[in-house]
Amino acid sequence: MMRHLGAALLVALLTLIVGMGCQSWDGHMALGRYSTRPIYDAGIRTVRVPVFKNKTQVFQGNSGIENELTTVVIRSIEGRTPYKVVPENQDADTELTGTIAAFSKGIVNRNQLNEVREAETYLTVDLVWKDLRTGEILSQPHRRELDTPTAAFNLPPIGPPVVTPVRITSTGSFIPELGQSITSARQVNFERIGQQVIQMMERPW
Incomplete structure (x- = not known):
């Protein structure tokens, strides 16, 4: 009798866990109030994305890739984050x-x-x-241990803070025998950069 009761309780417990932790409509897992869904800053509503600069050799066939990449990044932000991309001539957060x-x-x-x-x-x-609004560089890692100087070598530098860009890379591949080209591989590069951009915009856990 006790064995059957224990088995029934175990089944009920497993059912409860499965019910609490399930896959949501957008493909992310949720367990109670915890979720694998990305977390974004609710205080940010808009982002302005000027056309990226291109420092590569344009004579090697790289002319115009900055426009293509910017378009993909904007599409990624609007499609996978709560942020709205606004034109360059409009105010933005x-x-x-x-x-x-x-x-x-x-x-x-x-x-x-x-x-x-x-x-x-x-x-x-x-x-x-x-x-x-604040001048804060959101993409720059924030080192709290340097906020309060405790030694001479920890003193903040004089003058405006140095902005260090975040460098991201992507790799694409193509097989000419399958009808693929550098254009299709480049598109893969763009999509992967777009994915890394929205990951960068997520708030740390």
């Missing part, structure tokens, strides 16, 4: 600026005819996310 530092291609392997069989593309972008 924050501003995201980016610079394409490098874009290159590397050959992974060749076939017996010495033709490119597989190649990869590499994209490097520097980002700065700034709160336009």
Whole structure:
């Protein structure tokens, strides 16, 4: 009798856990009041995203990639965060600026005819996310141990704070034999950069 009662209690407990921890409509897991859903700053409503700068060699076919990348980043922000992207000539809570530092291609392997069989593309972008209301650099790691100087070497620097961009990279690949090209690989680069941008905008746990 006690064995059956214990088994029934175990089943009831497992049912309760499954009911509390389940997958939500957007694919994130939730257990009670805890969730894997990204957390964003509720005090931020809008972000301005000027066209990224391009420091790569445009004569190598990289002209215009800053426009494509900016479009993908804006689409990622609007589609996967609660923030609204506003035009450059409008006021905004924050501003995201980016610079394409490098874009290159590397050959992974060749076939017996010495033709490119597989190649990869590499994209490097520097980002700065700034709160336009306070001047705070949201993308810059905040070291609390330096807020209160306790020694001479911990004294804050004189003058305006140095803004250190966050550098993110992405890799794409393409196989010409399958009809793929550097254009399709570059699009993968853009999408992966967009994903990293929205991850950067999440509040730390």
